[in-house]
Amino acid sequence: MSARIFSIANQKGGTGKTTLSMNFAAGLSRHGKVLVIDADPQGSAGQWSCLSPDHRPFPVSVISIGGNLAREATRFSQDYDFLVIDCPPTLETDTMSLAMKISDVILIPVLPSPVDLWASIRLTDAIEQAKIHNRKLKPYIVVNQLEPRSALSKAMKQALEEFDIPSLKEGIRRRAIYRNAAVEGASVYCMGKRGEAAAQEIDEIIKEVL
Numbered sequence: 001m002s003a004r005i006f007s008i009a010n011q012k013g014g015t016g017k018t019t020l021s022m023n024f025a026a027g028l029s030r031h032g033k034v035l036v037i038d039a040d041p042q043g044s045a046g047q048w049s050c051l052s053p054d055h056r057p058f059p060v061s062v063i064s065i066g067g068n069l070a071r072e073a074t075r076f077s078q079d080y081d082f083l084v085i086d087c088p089p090t091l092e093t094d095t096m097s098l099a100m101k102i103s104d105v106i107l108i109p110v111l112p113s114p115v116d117l118w119a120s121i122r123l124t125d126a127i128e129q130a131k132i133h134n135r136k137l138k139p140y141i142v143v144n145q146l147e148p149r150s151a152l153s154k155a156m157k158q159a160l161e162e163f164d165i166p167s168l169k170e171g172i173r174r175r176a177i178y179r180n181a182a183v184e185g186a187s188v189y190c191m192g193k194r195g196e197a198a199a200q201e202i203d204e205i206i207k208e209v210l
Helices: 017-028 044-050 069-077 095-102 114-118 122-133 154-162 176-183 192-209
Strands: 004-008 034-038 061-064 082-086 105-110 138-143
Touching: 004 017, 004 095, 017 034, 017 044, 017 082, 017 105, 017 176, 017 192, 034 044, 034 069, 044 061, 069 082, 069 095, 095 122, 105 192, 114 154, 138 154, 138 192, 176 192
Parallel strands: 004 082, 004 105, 034 061, 034 082, 105 138
Antiparallel strands: none
């Protein structure tokens, strides 16, 4: 059986793509064997996993892809239950469009402001193009860095409603534990009681998309 493929993508940088990729993959590892494909030339996912200490390696394998993404994903798809592709923050190369053509789900992290959401508008056209070749593709917006004590603003809610891509019920709150986990080469699942609330957020996202 081939792996289910999840792409984490946004044409805009700084939205938390790699944070979502790595923690989402760590959570998925509780449901099966997972591989993260680092398709971003910056190599953030690979650097993250390299920070893991020998006594506590990151719970999933991470590889960097510099060649044909579709060919490499197909090759690894037979050996894993899930593939998570951390895409580069640009539509100017073929990488993101190739990822969407082979993925079951694309998760799009956005910051909680209408301006940041509108900055991602070009993705809608790219997703529609990908669906011509990949009818199974399901896109979802994941609102990232929500303030713990504040709900989404009215303007952001209206912007989400106007967008053609559905948003997940669960977002990711602004928590220092996500940054701390990255510094330690870990996921929030490895951070003890400090990471429990964040891990629960990721688990809810996984429930929605599985």
